[in-house]
Amino acid sequence: MSKSDKTIEKFDSNVIHSYGRYPLVMEHGEGRTAYDEDGKKYIDLGSGIGTNSLGYCDEAWADAVCAQVRRLQHNSNYYYTAVQADFAERLCRSTGYSKVFFGNSGAEANECAIKVARKYSFDKYGKGRHNIITLVNSFHGRTIATLSATGQDVFHNYFFPFLEGFINVTANDIADLKAKLDDTVCAVMLEYIQGEGGVNALEQEFVDAVYELCAQKDVLVIADEIQTGVGRTGKLLAGDWFGKKADITTLAKGIAGGLPMGACLVNEKLSGVLTPGTHGSTFGGNPVACAGALAVFDRVDDEGFLSEVQAKAAFIREKLSACAEVAEVSGIGLMVGISLKTKKAGDVAKEALDRGLLVLTAKDKVRLLPPLTVSESELGEGLDILIGILEE
Numbered sequence: 001m002s003k004s005d006k007t008i009e010k011f012d013s014n015v016i017h018s019y020g021r022y023p024l025v026m027e028h029g030e031g032r033t034a035y036d037e038d039g040k041k042y043i044d045l046g047s048g049i050g051t052n053s054l055g056y057c058d059e060a061w062a063d064a065v066c067a068q069v070r071r072l073q074h075n076s077n078y079y080y081t082a083v084q085a086d087f088a089e090r091l092c093r094s095t096g097y098s099k100v101f102f103g104n105s106g107a108e109a110n111e112c113a114i115k116v117a118r119k120y121s122f123d124k125y126g127k128g129r130h131n132i133i134t135l136v137n138s139f140h141g142r143t144i145a146t147l148s149a150t151g152q153d154v155f156h157n158y159f160f161p162f163l164e165g166f167i168n169v170t171a172n173d174i175a176d177l178k179a180k181l182d183d184t185v186c187a188v189m190l191e192y193i194q195g196e197g198g199v200n201a202l203e204q205e206f207v208d209a210v211y212e213l214c215a216q217k218d219v220l221v222i223a224d225e226i227q228t229g230v231g232r233t234g235k236l237l238a239g240d241w242f243g244k245k246a247d248i249t250t251l252a253k254g255i256a257g258g259l260p261m262g263a264c265l266v267n268e269k270l271s272g273v274l275t276p277g278t279h280g281s282t283f284g285g286n287p288v289a290c291a292g293a294l295a296v297f298d299r300v301d302d303e304g305f306l307s308e309v310q311a312k313a314a315f316i317r318e319k320l321s322a323c324a325e326v327a328e329v330s331g332i333g334l335m336v337g338i339s340l341k342t343k344k345a346g347d348v349a350k351e352a353l354d355r356g357l358l359v360l361t362a363k364d365k366v367r368l369l370p371p372l373t374v375s376e377s378e379l380g381e382g383l384d385i386l387i388g389i390l391e392e
Contacts, residue, residue, distance in 0.1 A: 002037075002038050003025075003037045003038055004023070004024070004025040004036055004037045004038050007025045007037060008023060008025060022350070022353055024036055024042075024353060025037045028056075028057075029044070029052075029055070029056025029057060030056055030057060031055050031056060031058075031373075031378075032044055032055045032056070032370070032371050032373070032374045032375070032378050033056070033378075034056065034358065040356065041356055042353075042356050042357065042358050043356060043357050043358065043378060043381060043382040043385070044056075044358045044370070044371070045357065045358060045359050045368045045369070045370040045374070045379075045382050045386075046358045046359055046360045046367075046368070046369055046370070047254070047369055047370055047371045048258060049227075049253070049360065049369060050195075050227050050232060050253045050254055050335070050369035051253050051254055051257075051258055052254070052257065052258045052371055053230060053231070053232075053253075053254030053255075053257055053258075053296055053300065053371060053372050053373075054257050054295075054296060054299060054371060054372065054373050055371035055373050055374070058257065058295070058299075058373070060295055060298070060299075061257045061292060061295040061296065064291045064292065064294065064295040065259070065288055065291055065292045065295070067291070068083060068287055068288050068290075068291035069288055071287075072287050073286075073287065073288055074283070074286060074287065074288075075286075075287055076282075077280065077281070077282075077284065077285065081285075081287050081290075083287045083290045083291050083294070084102070084285040084287065084290045086290070086294060087290040087293050087294050087297075088100050088102075088285075090294060090297055090301075091263065091265070091293075091297070092265070094236060094297065094301045095236065095237060095249065095265055096245060097249065097265035097266060097267060098266060098267050098268040098270075098271040099265070099266050099270075099271040100263050100264065100265050100266075101263070101264045101266075101274065101279065101281075101284070102261065102262070102263055102281065102284040102285035102290075103261075103262035103263070103264070103281045103284045104260040104261060104262055104281065104283050104284060104286075104289075105141075105252055105260060105261075105262045106140075106141055106224075106226035106227075106250065106251075106252035106253065106262055107140070107141030107142055107143045107146045107262070108143075108252075108262045108281060108284070109226065109250035109251060109252050109262035109263055109264045110140045110141050110145075110146045110149070110189075110222075110224060110226070110250050110264075111141070111143060111145055111146060112250070112262075112264035112274075112279060113189070113222045113224075113248045113250050113264050114132060114145055114146075114149065114187075114189075114222075115274070115278070115279055116248060116264065116266060116270055116273050116274060117132060117186050117187035117189075117220045117222060117248065118130050118132075118165075118186055118187075119273050119274065119278065120186070120220065120269075120270055120273045121186035121187075121220075123273065124218075128184060129183065129184055129185070129186050130165050130184070130186055131165050131166070131167050131184045131185045131186065132149065132165060132166055132167070132185070132186060132187045132188070132189055132222075133166075133167050133168075133169050133177070133180060133181065133185055133187070133188045133189065134149045134150070134151050134166055134167070134168055134169075134188075134189045134190070135151050135168065135169055135170070135171040135189075135190055135191070135194070136151040136152075136168050136169065136170045136171055137151055137152060137171060137194050137197035137198065137200070138150055138151040138152070138171075138189075138190070138191055138194055138197060138224075139152065139155075139191075139194070139195065139196035139197055140189065140224055144159060144162065144163055145163050147159065147162065148162040148163035148164075148165075148166050149166050149189060151168040152197065167180050167185070169188075171194065171200070171202060171206070172202060172203045172205075172206040173206075174205070174206055174209045177206075177209060177210065177213065178209075178213065181213055181214075181217065181219065183217075185217075185219055186219060186220060187214075187219060187220040187221070187222050187247075187248075188210050188214055188219060188220075188221055188222070189222040189224060190202065190207075190210065190221070190222070190223060190224065191223075191224045191225075191226075191227070191228065192207070192223065192225070192228055192238040192239060192241070192242060193227070193228050193233070193238060193331055193332060193335055195226075195227040195228070195335065195362065195367075196227075196362055197362070197363065198330070198337060198362050198363040198364070198365055199330045199331040199335060199336065199337025199362050199365060199367055200330055200331075200337070201330065201331065201332055202242075204242060207242045207244060211244055220246075220247040220248060220270075221244075221246040221247050221248070222246060222247070222248045222249075222250070223237075223238075223239050223244075223246035223248070223249045223250070224250050225237055225238055225239070225249050225250060225251055226250055226251065226252045226253055226262075227253050227335065227369075228332075228335060229249070229251040229253070229254075229255070230251060230253070230254045230255050230296065230300055231254070231300040231301075231305070231306055231309055231333075231372050232253075232254060232309075232333055232334055232335050232369070232372070233309075233331075233332040233333035233334070233335055234306050234307075234309040234310035234313055234332065234333035234334070235306060235333075236300070236301060236306065237249065238332065241332060245267075247266065247267050247269065247270060248264065248265065248266050248267075248270065249264075249265045250262065250263065250264050250265070251263040251265070254296065254300075254372070255293055255296065256289045256290075256292040256293040256296060257292045257293070257295060257296045258292070259286075259288060259289040259292045259293075260283070260286075260289060261286075261289040261290075261292075261293055262284075299372075299373070300372060305372075309333055309334055309372055310333060312334060312370075312374065312376060312379060313332070313333045313334055313336075315376055315379060315380075316329075316334075316336055316368065316379060316383065317329050317336075319379075319380070319383045319387065320336075320338060320383070320387070323387045323390055323391060324341075324391065325340055325341055325342065325343060325390035325391060326338055326339070326340065326341070326390065327339040327340060327341045330365070334368070334369065334370055334372060334374075335368075335369060336367065336368040336369075337362055337365040337366075337367055338365055338366040338367070338368070339364070339365050340364075340365070340366065340390065343390060344364075345361040345362075345363075345364055345365055345366045345367075346361055348366050348386070348389055348390065349361050349366065351389050352385060352386060352389060355385050355388075355389070356385065357382050357385045357386060359386065366386070370382075
């Protein structure tokens, strides 16, 4: 047995099989390249599902994280830390929001958003105005509440009863939205680009309608930017492409460069909704994660950096457009969905792994979420492997 085979056997003997894993044991990473336990090299165009935003072990990021580990690794939220204060200030200033709540994941950030929306409505209007509209084909997390919010039937199984109070509207269907946006609704929750749902961007006209109708009824807009935020689309927030700022925006994935963090950002109107005892998280705002997040924002929160992301996105689309097997390329920035004419996305991802390339899938599409720091030469090398597979 190889070293990797032994690790996989040990792992499978002890860990619940809740993931469909590829037979790859990561040993270390450098830049945008990963290496397995047997020394094989992989170009990574998935970045831990968009989480390793600066690639593997970025030097400035690693130095900041290691320095914080040696100073203070954890602190109860009964007390304050300078690093959490520094990152909260940086995040709110950069995004234009009033306050932030820190958790550890996208699901936690969305849970917080749901609670803020319902409490705001309860405080102002009383009971009976608690429904939240979400979109068909959305994905908001794997807790019971966020699964209930998710607009995909495939996830609504096994764990009955699901949480009441969520209404699904067909994405880009303004008539459906108008029909369901009644006086029982406190919020509309959307992803500007439905990531797990197939890397599909919403239409501008529909987004405009959401904001206009919600403003008329004092219904909140929640933007789930777990996957689209922190520079992924070439803007700090994907909402910037649509000219919109939601009442609540949730972030996670690449926010701390690979460390667990989720953030729920709220505007001034909502800044006092959560009061002591109404929400909490033991590890939320962990000092080490905040140090990593500050290092990420030192790089990502820059117009020059974001312009480079946009240029790399254009390079990807130019390369893929010349491939006969590619039917369509969806998404914005370095959030890329590739529709295929004849091949199956899962088969392509497996073949890519064999050839030293890491890609993802979303529904029937090949999905790319490369590190934001990926170079054009690295993209070219990886895309050459992918296109070679697609054209066989």
